[in-house]
Amino acid sequence: MFIISEISTGEISTKSLFFGFIFGIGFNVHFSFKTVQDYLEQLNDAQRAPVLQKDGAMIVIAGAGSGKTRVLTYRIAYLMDQGVDAFNILALTFTNKAAREMKKRIAQIVGNSEAKNLWMGTFHSVFAKILRFEADKLGYPNNFTIYDTQDSQSVIRAVIKEMNLDKDVYKYKQVYSRISSYKNSLITVKAYFGNPELQEADAMAKMPRLGDIYKSYCDKCFKAGAMDFDDLLLKTNELLTRFPEVLAKYQNRFRYILVDEYQDTNHSQYLIVRALSDRFQNICVVGDDAQSIYAFRGANINNILNFQKDYDNVNVYRLEQNYRSTKNIVSAANSIIEKNKTRLEKVVWTANDEGAKIKVNRTMTDGDEGRFVASNIFETAMNNQSGYGDFAVLYRTNAQSRAIEDALRKKDIPYRIYGGLSFYQRKEIKDVIAYLRLILNPKDEEALKRVINYPARGIGQTTMERLTVAANHYGRSMFEVIKALDKIGGNLKINSGTKNKLQNFTTMIESFQVLNQTYNAFEIAEHVTKKTGLVTELKKDGTPEGIARIENIEELLNGMRDFVEEQKELADTSGSLAEFLEDVALATDLDNDKGDEDRVALMTVHLAKGLEFPYVYIVGMEEELFPSGMSMNTRAELEEERRLFYVALTRAEKQAYLTYTQSRYRWGKLIDAEPSRFIEEIDESFLEYLTPVTEQRYKPLIDADIFEDVDRSKLRLRKPTSGTPPKGPTEEQLRKLRRLKPVTSSTNKNFNAKDANLSEGTWVEHVRFGKGKIMKIEGVGADTKAEINFENGGLKKLLLRFAKLNVLE
DNA sequence: TGTGTTATCAACCCT
DNA sequence: TGATAACACA
Numbered sequence: 157m158f159i160i161s162e163i164s165t166g167e168i169s170t171k172s173l174f175f176g177f178i179f180g181i182g183f184n185v186h187f188s189f190k191t192v193q194d195y196l197e198q199l200n201d202a203q204r205a206p207v208l209q210k211d212g213a214m215i216v217i218a219g220a221g222s223g224k225t226r227v228l229t230y231r232i233a234y235l236m237d238q239g240v241d242a243f244n245i246l247a248l249t250f251t252n253k254a255a256r257e258m259k260k261r262i263a264q265i266v267g268n269s270e271a272k273n274l275w276m277g278t279f280h281s282v283f284a285k286i287l288r289f290e291a292d293k294l295g296y297p298n299n300f301t302i303y304d305t306q307d308s309q310s311v312i313r314a315v316i317k318e319m320n321l322d323k324d325v326y327k328y329k330q331v332y333s334r335i336s337s338y339k340n341s342l343i344t345v346k347a348y349f350g351n352p353e354l355q356e357a358d359a360m361a362k363m364p365r366l367g368d369i370y371k372s373y374c375d376k377c378f379k380a381g382a383m384d385f386d387d388l389l390l391k392t393n394e395l396l397t398r399f400p401e402v403l404a405k406y407q408n409r410f411r412y413i414l415v416d417e418y419q420d421t422n423h424s425q426y427l428i429v430r431a432l433s434d435r436f437q438n439i440c441v442v443g444d445d446a447q448s449i450y451a452f453r454g455a456n457i458n459n460i461l462n463f464q465k466d467y468d469n470v471n472v473y474r475l476e477q478n479y480r481s482t483k484n485i486v487s488a489a490n491s492i493i494e495k496n497k498t499r500l501e502k503v504v505w506t507a508n509d510e511g512a513k514i515k516v517n518r519t520m521t522d523g524d525e526g527r528f529v530a531s532n533i534f535e536t537a538m539n540n541q542s543g544y545g546d547f548a549v550l551y552r553t554n555a556q557s558r559a560i561e562d563a564l565r566k567k568d569i570p571y572r573i574y575g576g577l578s579f580y581q582r583k584e585i586k587d588v589i590a591y592l593r594l595i596l597n598p599k600d601e602e603a604l605k606r607v608i609n610y611p612a613r614g615i616g617q618t619t620m621e622r623l624t625v626a627a628n629h630y631g632r633s634m635f636e637v638i639k640a641l642d643k644i645g646g647n648l649k650i651n652s653g654t655k656n657k658l659q660n661f662t663t664m665i666e667s668f669q670v671l672n673q674t675y676n677a678f679e680i681a682e683h684v685t686k687k688t689g690l691v692t693e694l695k696k697d698g699t700p701e702g703i704a705r706i707e708n709i710e711e712l713l714n715g716m717r718d719f720v721e722e723q724k725e726l727a728d729t730s731g732s733l734a735e736f737l738e739d740v741a742l743a744t745d746l747d748n749d750k751g752d753e754d755r756v757a758l759m760t761v762h763l764a765k766g767l768e769f770p771y772v773y774i775v776g777m778e779e780e781l782f783p784s785g786m787s788m789n790t791r792a793e794l795e796e797e798r799r800l801f802y803v804a805l806t807r808a809e810k811q812a813y814l815t816y817t818q819s820r821y822r823w824g825k826l827i828d829a830e831p832s833r834f835i836e837e838i839d840e841s842f843l844e845y846l847t848p849v850t851e852q853r854y855k856p857l858i859d860a861d862i863f864e865d866v867d868r869s870k871l872r873l874r875k876p877t878s879g880t881p882p883k884g885p886t887e888e889q890l891r892k893l894r895r896l897k898p899v900t901s902s903t904n905k906n907f908n909a910k911d912a913n914l915s916e917g918t919w920v921e922h923v924r925f926g927k928g929k930i931m932k933i934e935g936v937g938a939d940t941k942a943e944i945n946f947e948n949g950g951l952k953k954l955l956l957r958f959a960k961l962n963v964l965e
Numbered sequence: 966t967g968t969g970t971t972a973t974c975a976a977c978c979c980t
Numbered sequence: 981t982g983a984t985a986a987c988a989c990a
Contacts, residue, residue: 251980280980305979329975385980452978553977555981575979616966742980762978784977800978823976824981 192237195230195265199223206440206473207231210238213433213467215418215460216442219504220489220806221480221768224442228416229258231440232274233265235412242273246410246432250417251744252278254766275410279425280385281742283392287383288738290395290402299596299734301382302741306581307602308332308373308384315372325362326369334358335370339386340422340454342393345371379633381599389424396431407435417766418443418463422454430466437467445500446493449762449800451792461500478504480768480809482511488812488842489805495837496795513844514805514812516835522556522776522820526563529773529815533756534567536771536811544570548757548769550804552782555822556775557758564756574759580740584694584705585712589740591684592677595668596734598635611693614657622648623658638662664688677736678716685709761804772808774801777816778829801834920944 196204203223206216207230218224228247236242249255255277263271275282284302291298303311312335313328338348348354348367358366377384383391396403413433415421418441421429433439441463448457464470478486486506493499519525533547549560554576564571579585587610590603598604609615626648627634638658641650650658664687672680685691691709694702719739720731757769776782783797805812814835819828835843918930932943 278980324974327975388980449978450980453980555976612967614966618966744980760978786977821981 192230192233192265195233199226199230200477202473202475202477203227203230206471207234209471210235210240211438212469212471213437213439214441214471214473215463216440216473216475217460217500217502218442218444218475219478219502220444220447220803221478221506222475222504223479224416224444224475225254225258225261227475228414228442229261229265232258232262232414236266236270240412242270243275244409244411245274245414246282246412247274247276247414248279248282248416248429249276250278250420250766252281252742253744254416255281278742279421279428280388281738283428284388284738284742286406287388287391287395290399293399293402294391294395295378296383296391297381297597297599299381301380301593301597301600301603302388302738303377303382303384303602304741305332305385306586307382308377310602310605311376312369312373315369315376319365319368319372321365321369326365331363331366331369334363334366335373336384336386337454338370339384339390340424342390342424342427344390344394345374376601379599379631380601381597382602386424389422389428393424393427393431396428403431404435407432411436412438413440415439415441416443417447419445419448419457419460420450420455421459423456423459424454426456426459433467439467445498446496446502446799447765447803449765449796449803451796452787457498461498474502476502476504478506478806479508481506481806482508482810484511484513484842485805485808485812488514488838489802491839491842492798492805492834492837493802496798497791498795512811514814514838514842515844515846516777517813517815517846518831519815519817519847520819522559522817523562525775525815525817526559526561527566529560529775529813530563530567530569532773532813533564533569533771542770543754544756545754546770547773548759548764548767548771548807549773549775550759550761550764550807551775552761552784552800553776554760556781559821560758560775569756570754571756571758572753574757575763579708579711580743582705582708584690584708587690588681588685588709588712589737591665591668591688591690592681592733592737594635594665595672595680595684596737598662598665598669599633601634604634607688608661611689613661615654615661619650619654619658622650635662635665672733676720676731677733678713678720678731680733681716682713685713761800764807765803768807768809770808770810771813772804772811773813773815774804775815776820777814777832777835778820779832781820781822781829782832782834798834798837 196207199207200223203226206214206227216224216227218227232245232247235245247255247258249258259271259274259276262274277285287294287296288298288300291300309328309332312332313323316323316326316328316331338344338354343351343354345367348370355364355367358364377387396406410432413429415429420443429439429441441460443460445457445460448455448460451457464472481489483506486504486508490504517528519528529549533544536542537544537547549571551557551560557573557576561571561573580589587607590606593600593603594607605620608620623634623637626637626644630637630644632640637644639662641648641655641658668680668684668687671683675683691706694706694709696702716736719736723731723735757767761774774782779785780788782801783794787793787797816831816835817829819826821827916930916933920928920930928944930944
């Protein structure tokens with residue numbers, strides 16, 4: 157027992173010896189070997205306290221960068237050290253990636269073989285697993301398909317069409333999001349029809365048939381043996397409420413529950429946690445109300461705000477020391493979040509260096525903005541000898557990535573875009589996946605519709621419609637109808653040629669099913685891509701796009717091979733197709749990240765939650781964009797945008813940049829923009845303006861960049877269509893540009909109302925509000941405000957140095 | 966039935 | 981602008 161002799165710490169439980177033993181053998185025989193106690197010493201007092209409270213309910217309010225992941229990992233390790241069986245611990249995280257990383261870290265402390273037994277993952281993946289096990293109780297097959305958003309929306313579109321409803325009134329995306337929010341609030345179809353208020357609300361929104369759509373949608377999913385994302389939570393709730401013995405089983409199993417990012421849980425998730433923790437009440441939730449950014453998809457910030465009321469004797473812990481960022485960044489972020497009214501008391505501070513001020517930069521166009529970011533990254537990387545992996549560009553919407561990408565590419569700076577159209581959403585990938593889905597669940601109508609005639613097999617629209625009718629009539633899936641064509645074919649008007657084609661298809665799928673019993677995911681997929689003719693089809697195509705698609709399929713296959721290899725190392729899994737598909741269905745964009753590339757990261761602020769980078773560029777700091785124009789109607793919405801900005805800013809370790817432009821292409825049009833109010837909200841002492849607000853850089857009315865951008869957009873056209881003459885700015889754009897030459901400088905600090913020819917009684921025109929008369933001017937310099945009565949917008953008070961006004965003669 | 970072109974429509978954040 | 985549905989045509 158040479159290992160034990162190395163241990164110098166006084167009190168060690170046998171368990172930690174045991175874990176240490178495994179750890180020592182498994183990882184490093186020469187080791188500097190550590191015990192759980194050693195790790196505890198790495199925590200500060202505030203972090204250690206929640207780790208050491210073994211039982212009971214507790215909430216850890218963790219400021220940005222305060223080491224909450226450490227607390228969670230060490231708490232789990234400590235529980236195991238105290239004799240809690242890994243099988244009895246459930247840890248729910250926000251992303252799969254977070255779960256994987258945490259598991260890895262725990263394995264380093266307690267040993268791989270024990271960590272493996274932890275239940276750790278996102279709500280969706282953990283309960284998908286449980287549902288697979290218990291599906292029959294709810295009438296679902298245990299090989300149920302998980303529909304993604306596209307699948308769900310496609311079903312809804314079909315329902316709307318079937319019911320002969322006006323698709324302009326019943327917009328499928330809107331319908332989907334309404335249904336989704338019902339599900340997240342646990343309003344089932346039955347509950348919906350039992351609640352006149354809801355029906356009335358939908359009627360008011362001109363969608364009186366919403367309930368019927370909802371019902372039909374659920375029926376279709378059920379028949380297809382499919383659950384959508386929201387079902388994974390809704391059905392779990394159903395399972396736990398309807399079957400007390402099942403509830404008891406999982407309560408007994410998950411004696412210790414930990415929930416990360418608790419501020420972003422929705423009602424459905426909240427109830428699951430409540431139910432599971434009800435018996436033992438060993439519940440630890442971690443979160444930061446200041447970082448709650450998912451209200452738009454049903455997250456309820458009240459879950460964290462009210463946690464103390466939900467359990468007896470809740471201990472509240474606060475992590476307030478930030479280890480990530482400079483004093484400047486922390487203080488700036490604090491000055492922002494203070495503006496929010498609904499929040500828990502907490503003071504984030506740091507012992508780190510003062511650091512550089514946050515740099516604010518203004519440009520003329522979004523193209524300029526991209527070029528600024530690119531050259532700044534280039535210079536900073538050179539000057540500080542940093543790798544490109546130290547940089548992140550964060551934006552509010554995916555559409556903004558384009559200008560940044562263009563600029564980075566021109567400078568040959570390597571980058572990686574996260575999110576957007578993810579790998580698994582590409583057509584060719586979805587096609588392969590659809591075949592694989594059909595193998596496991598032939599009732600999966602969305603998958604069937606997708607591939608039954610791709611590659612072309614001569615099965616057309618008419619045939620499909622006839623099959624749909626028959627499927628509805630017999631209450632069977634299309635696959636089953638095809639199988640039974642010989643018996644019912646007569647009434648279907650499907651000729652024998654078509655019948656043959658259909659049956660060839662089902663026979664092919666069935667042959668795959670047979671193979672699936674002996675081969676792993678990778679082998680099946682390779683066989684499928686060959687046998688179905690998918691690759692042959694793409695090879696025929698021959699275009700660069702077609703070749704890229706083949707490469708993507710190859711990448712998918714490589715990914716599957718890796719997956720199978722990885723699963724082999726874990727004893728309890730086999731790398732089966734079923735396991736792979738579940739992974740894919742619930743994968744997020746971050747999950748594909750290997751993290752080993754030295755590239756600039758481009759992503760939305762939402763995606764950046766939980767990450768950190770030395771240098772962060774927050775671009776598009778403009779009104780209507782950040783804060784988003786769609787989220788400025790209520791105080792709650794605006795506060796969420798502010799929290800989002802808080803999240804963005806607190807990603808930065810050393811240096812943050814805020815950039816905005818004066819005009820930007822949006823929706824294909826050049827529109828003008830004003831700087832975001834969030835820049836103003838930061839205490840000025842933390843900011844440094846790179847484009848001094850006093851300096852008036854002369855810009856010609858028609859900026860060269862504008863032409864450049866217009867020209868580039870033309871170059872992007874794949875096929876230069878014949879004869880269309882090159883277009884400069886349209887007459888309308890020119891008119892707008894002329895009109896918009898601001899009378900009041902957009903950033904002039906020494907603004908003087910007289911110089912701008914503004915006085916009480918002057919008639920002016922505003923870009924958005926139109927014509928109006930100045931009623932009153934108040935304040936001096938940068939703070940000069942005017943009260944203007946707009947003909948269409950009513951009385952508004954505008955800060956003149958930002959308002960773009962035109963004097964009307 | 967398949968293909969190429971035109972018209973229309975939507976446009977954030979995401980498991 | 982770009983994605984996709986609808987449409988015209990071979």
